Amino acid sequence: MQAFDLVRPADLKAAIAAGAASSTAQQGASVRFLAGGTTLVDLMKLDVEHPDRIVDINRLGLEAVRRLDDGNLLVGATARNSDLAHHPDVKKNYAALSQAILSGASTQLRNAATTAGNLLQRTRCMYFRDTASPCNKRLPGSGCPAIGGANRMLAILGTSEACIASNPSDMAVAMLAYDAVVHVAAPPGGRQIPLAEFYVLPGDRPDIENVLAPGELITHVTLPPRPAGERSLYLKLRDRASYEFALVSAAAAVTLKDGKMATACLALGGVGARPWRVAAAEAALVGRRPDDGAFGMAAGIVLRGARPQSENGFKIELARRCIVHALKQVTQ
Numbered sequence: 001m002q003a004f005d006l007v008r009p010a011d012l013k014a015a016i017a018a019g020a021a022s023s024t025a026q027q028g029a030s031v032r033f034l035a036g037g038t039t040l041v042d043l044m045k046l047d048v049e050h051p052d053r054i055v056d057i058n059r060l061g062l063e064a065v066r067r068l069d070d071g072n073l074l075v076g077a078t079a080r081n082s083d084l085a086h087h088p089d090v091k092k093n094y095a096a097l098s099q100a101i102l103s104g105a106s107t108q109l110r111n112a113a114t115t116a117g118n119l120l121q122r123t124r125c126m127y128f129r130d131t132a133s134p135c136n137k138r139l140p141g142s143g144c145p146a147i148g149g150a151n152r153m154l155a156i157l158g159t160s161e162a163c164i165a166s167n168p169s170d171m172a173v174a175m176l177a178y179d180a181v182v183h184v185a186a187p188p189g190g191r192q193i194p195l196a197e198f199y200v201l202p203g204d205r206p207d208i209e210n211v212l213a214p215g216e217l218i219t220h221v222t223l224p225p226r227p228a229g230e231r232s233l234y235l236k237l238r239d240r241a242s243y244e245f246a247l248v249s250a251a252a253a254v255t256l257k258d259g260k261m262a263t264a265c266l267a268l269g270g271v272g273a274r275p276w277r278v279a280a281a282e283a284a285l286v287g288r289r290p291d292d293g294a295f296g297m298a299a300g301i302v303l304r305g306a307r308p309q310s311e312n313g314f315k316i317e318l319a320r321r322c323i324v325h326a327l328k329q330v331t332q
Helices: 012-021 040-045 081-085 088-093 095-102 107-112 115-119 171-177 279-285 292-302 314-331
Strands: 005-007 031-034 053-056 065-067 073-076 181-185 191-194 217-223 231-237 248-257 260-269
Touching: 012 031, 012 053, 012 217, 065 088, 073 088, 081 088, 081 095, 081 107, 081 115, 088 095, 095 171, 095 231, 095 248, 115 171, 115 217, 171 231, 171 248, 171 260, 231 314, 248 314, 260 279, 260 292, 260 314, 279 292, 292 314
Parallel strands: 005 053, 031 053
Antiparallel strands: 065 073, 073 217, 181 191, 181 217, 231 248, 248 260
């Protein structure tokens, strides 16, 4: 780990100024914001991340989880994963989010990890984390040894010739299904980014993972109120029952009316270069009776264009079964 400057700003304005001071127009500027540090510190130790400045945002009062006057649920950037998962409002109205968080990492890590940090997690692709290997996500143009290499855990949707890394976040999958909006502060002024527009597919620049500009700081996320009678769940398929990333996961939320699906939200994890949601699949479910035929049709729409690699072709069938089972459970 290389030496760096540590800044502990007293308020949000000072934090934004500290973040902007060492930013450049280039993605991957030399400043990083620190909250739980459960990913950033690991990557710094591996020499994958080597910022010149760390801005500690833990003293900024961004940990609240509360209902706003407009009905949205505000989730602060530094709200700890455990606090969010066990929050009564989340457990009651956003069950898939609570389940997604509790399915990830360990109790110790959930007690430290934060909302913004979880959304900004970087891939667990072994080549990305090993600086002895080339990796287009670390150094564009250096190559992607995962293509044709060890790729069992990696993506089959949204990949490119430059990168097949998968997004590791469970929280982001559930938040995507719930139409979350990311709120960002920056020197020119804040902005709101729908989570569906937050992540960037790899293309020929897999080092650019989201739409944040250097120095922009996530302050909170909002989740809109849910339809009356909605049921939701998070189903995670993995190699072992705990402390493991998803092979495939699904966040499903459905309401029923007169024996048919009135609304349907579906997002996948473990299979995409970003958390994966397909509006056409959801639209195809609306107005249909909840049965294997409807669920299988939706799965087929979601998985169109899948590009399996040498070791992860099994994910297509596993994802189909995950979707069908999640939708079956949530509509029973």
